[in-house]
Amino acid sequence: MKPFLKIVALLSITLILSFTFIAEKANDWLIDNTVYEAQVFNKGKDIVLANGLITRKIRMSPNAATVEFRNDVTGENMLRSIKPEAEVTIDGKVYAVGGLTGLKEHGYLKNEWIDDLETDESAFQFKNYTNNPIDRKIKWSKNKEFNLATKGFATGREIVLEFKHKSPDLKKIKVFVHYEIYNGAPLISKWITIENNSDKAVTVDGFKNEMLAFPEPENAVDKPEQWLRPNMHVESDYAFGGFSASSANHTIFYEKDPEYTSQVNWNLETPCLLESKLKVGPNKLLQPKETFESFHTYELLLDGTDRERNSLSKRKMYRLLAPWSTENPIFMHLTSTDSTEVVSAIDQCKETGYEMVILSFGSGLNMEDTTAVNIQKFKNLADYAHGKGIELGGYSLFSSRRISDAVDVIDKKTGKPGGAKFGNAPCLASEWGESYIEKLKYFLDKTGFDLLEHDGPYPGDFCASTNHKHHKGYEDSQWEQWKMTTDFYHWLKDKRIYLNAPDFYYLNGSNKCGIGYREVNWSLPREQQIMLGRQNIYDGTWEKTPSMAWTFVPLTEYHGGGKEATLEPLSKHLLDYEKHMVQNYGAGVQACYRGPRLYDTEKTKELVIEQIDHYKKYREILNSDIIHLRRPDGRSWDGFMHANPDNSEKGFVMLFNPTENTIDEVIKVPLYYTGLTEFATIAEKGKKKGKKYELNRNYEVDLSVKIPANGYTWFVIN
Structure with missing residues (x-):
């Protein structure tokens, strides 16, 4: 049984209280809580x-x-x-x-x-x-x-x-x-x-x-x-x-x-x-x-x-x-709702091992259109996707838009629309807001969609209107809008509909939120996107599990940036495409691969399949919690380690080298949260036979690593 770490107070001469861990025989709940x-x-x-x-x-x-x-x-x-x-x-x-x-x-x-x-x-x-x-x-x-x-x-x-x-x-x-x-x-x-x-x-x-x-x-x-x-x-x-x-x-x-x-x-x-x-x-x-x-x-x-x-x-x-926040489907963000292009994307997902297609913002999807023609179109596409074993869902915008003076949030100070978190926003507790939710429910139910990406869910706006159907005035407006939102999200969970929302609704049914990034950074040159993206992963997984977050990969131009910022044509930028996938899937963090397709040539297709096969092989450990080793700074190696004492693979180390020179050194790997106590077997890049290491009393091992210039390596720990 793993020794437990008990905190012992040490009183310094300056009367500053600090803590240290000493071993005892009790269980550490972070390793064995049974x-x-x-x-x-x-x-x-x-x-x-x-x-x-x-x-x-x-x-x-x-x-x-x-x-x-x-x-x-x-x-x-x-x-x-x-x-x-x-x-x-x-x-x-x-x-x-x-x-x-x-x-x-x-x-x-x-x-x-x-x-x-x-x-x-x-x-x-x-x-x-x-x-x-x-x-x-x-x-x-x-x-x-x-x-x-x-x-x-x-x-x-x-x-x-x-x-x-x-x-x-x-x-x-x-x-x-x-x-x-x-x-x-x-x-x-x-x-x-x-x-x-x-x-x-x-x-x-x-x-x-x-x-x-x-x-x-x-x-x-x-x-x-x-x-x-x-x-x-x-x-x-x-x-x-x-x-x-x-x-x-x-x-x-x-x-x-x-x-x-x-x-x-x-x-x-x-x-x-x-x-x-x-x-x-x-x-x-x-x-x-x-x-x-x-x-x-x-x-x-x-x-x-x-x-x-x-x-x-x-x-x-x-x-x-x-x-539900441990659900982590492999998805792409499709930028079109043209039936031919959606079918093609579904086929590409099936061929490469992806699991979900999200009809992205800007794709033309309108879930508020509940006409028979619109419902039938997307039901047919959902049925086709399901026949291929692929899930289908899409995007709806709620908050950051203007509807009308009668519907929008009213500013208490001015008595007029405006002053909301995103400038103008509809009041969910209005009659329009009630209708909006009912339309989304109807669309999702009738089409068989598997996911809702809800952009701008209720963000906490107060509304001073006294004419809206579901609130009396300013004092009850926030509560009533929150209640309507969470009731809707509970309905989604009951229907087994996956929920992406750029907001912190995890405890009320949300599966995933953004990892934390600046959107315009995805218009920077590809090299900067990759490095900044890895910083986002490192910083964003301190208080989120990998499955709780999404990041971004602009296959096509996003917020400008031109050719230097985009991956299309994919076959011309395979190395950068690979780097994005390696660090994202290696972290267990899904990205919005936003574009019209996942591959354009057989060589590109092989790359995608290789990365998805690797991710699925190690899926459980890659979705386990991250232990942070060194933050990316562009000057030396950076990396993180997944740890899971309940898994067959106890740890998975990802190391990156952003420099122009090979890095060859010995690093300390902290193995306490893997549950291992005496020895660890560590294999580089999945080799069948690993090397046996003895853990020191800080539950660390000294690992010799060689990381190629502008490259990466990985290790499996058993």
């Missing part, structure tokens, strides 16, 4: 959620409140004080949900204080809880060869805490606080539901589904330019408007805690209170017998400060919560 099973049990006055990696204790009396949140790997406690379990604003009034009062110190929490705490009589009071296995949130099943998920949904335990209020006006309003603790990861999710059992409508003006008073990671007397955050990653599924969790965040806020008067910061400005909430809204009118459900907040506890380890933890989280 022993970490979620449990919920009563212990005295507490409900305990635990899985061997984290523990969260909720005191049940005199009201429910989290009294411990511990990282069981490091022993670190994430609480310094007690806050309510949640907060709701109903009909303009704020109510705590649960919580305990009476603490006189908020900088630390002693166990013996807890029994003396009291309930806030104005808060919602805890009544009971239920404990059940986790159920799937999105209907999706793994049944395609290019999906590498081990499970169809996350497993573990869910508890639901029920709260009621003593006020006559609220006695028929119930608030439920939901927790999920997962098998195999230091991860908890939390959300609330509000049930209106009264005979009148109420308005849910706002809510906070998490309030966590964490210990400050630094004691800044003055206000620093940037504050350190707790050693945890927090995000929610209310995410949009970005390519990463941080840029798509609209709910996770680090606030001041006015109760914490003993903090070091002179002006009591330490942002040491984590709140998960909306900036505005939802301003939801909750009818009698109706239930409101908040977004879900996810809390992943980290066990150190190592960037690779922490980002790998996040990637494991996405594999767990969004298993």
Whole structure:
């Protein structure tokens, strides 16, 4: 069994806290997580959620409140004080949900204080809880060869805490606080539901589904330019408007805690209170017998400060919560909808081993055209593709376009269209927006399309219109548009329709987002495209798995650049075509190979087949997580390594040489995350007989490599 890395705090003379790993006999969840099973049990006055990696204790009396949140790997406690379990604003009034009062110190929490705490009589009071296995949130099943998920949904335990209020006006309003603790990861999710059992409508003006008073990671007397955050990653599924969790965040806020008067910061400005909430809204009118459900907040506890380890933890989280994101079909982007050209592209995909054709932007596809003629045309093409074993899908633009003054997002400041993320954009919560979604559903259903590439999905625009069908005004506009979008994406998953979206909707059904690149860079000369593309891969796979990202390859001219920037005619630029495919498929990252064809001559066809055969041979390891070796800088070798302790091939190293000279040197290869402990057999370029290496106690080997000028090499590790 692999030794586990436990963090040990080392106190330097400068009082700077640092971490180091020392070996113990327990399992590292990033290598073998099978022993970490979620449990919920009563212990005295507490409900305990635990899985061997984290523990969260909720005191049940005199009201429910989290009294411990511990990282069981490091022993670190994430609480310094007690806050309510949640907060709701109903009909303009704020109510705590649960919580305990009476603490006189908020900088630390002693166990013996807890029994003396009291309930806030104005808060919602805890009544009971239920404990059940986790159920799937999105209907999706793994049944395609290019999906590498081990499970169809996350497993573990869910508890639901029920709260009621003593006020006559609220006695028929119930608030439920939901927790999920997962098998195999230091991860908890939390959300609330509000049930209106009264005979009148109420308005849910706002809510906070998490309030966590964490210990400050630094004691800044003055206000620093940037504050350190707790050693945890927090995000929610209310995410949009970005390519990463941080840029798509609209709910996770680090606030001041006015109760914490003993903090070091002179002006009591330490942002040491984590709140998960909306900036505005939802301003939801909750009818009698109706239930409101908040977004879900996810809390992943980290066990150190190592960037690779922490980002790998996040990637494991996405594999767990969004298993559909492991689907990674080999696709091309076709620039035409001419039936003859589509059939030809399908035939080329069949002959070379590709799996999907995407009718790209600019191809002429219009999914909003639901006429019988248009539907029949694309149904015929989808049927032809399916007969060849190829999937077919296409592109639809939503956000960055103008429809009309009556439909478009209205700017709150001007009262006129404009001011949206992309300038002008339609409001999805308008009647037009509802019709748009229904047209796409109808088109996809009737044609049998396998994929939607949804450009400009709802990006988070507020809309101040008071005339749109599905929102009342500014305050509820963002919530209602997000809800319509995610309902649509859940429908796609239920239908097994693949979803590309340039936005962070993974936790609500998206399969893939952009890896992160500047579009006009694809108009640069081919040599620069290749080098910059490899930087994009290296940088974009820190917090995305290979299957979660797409990159780009302009077979034809894109954003200008002329002949120097394009690969067509392909037979004239085989070396550059090969370099694109080697680094993309070698990273497990699919690219939008955008053009009219995959090959133009037999020699080009042979090249494509060779690359696809290689990728399929090593598909599982190439879709495994990336360990970053050296970032491309044009001056020396660069590369990365895939690692997967559960796979037959434990590792796959890709090395590149962008210089004019052969590189011949010894490099250190870190093998810890391959699961190997004593020895590794490493074979260059798939040779049947590899060389045996002994791992040092940092789980590294010294590997002699020879990389040709402007070339590459690769190694398989067993």
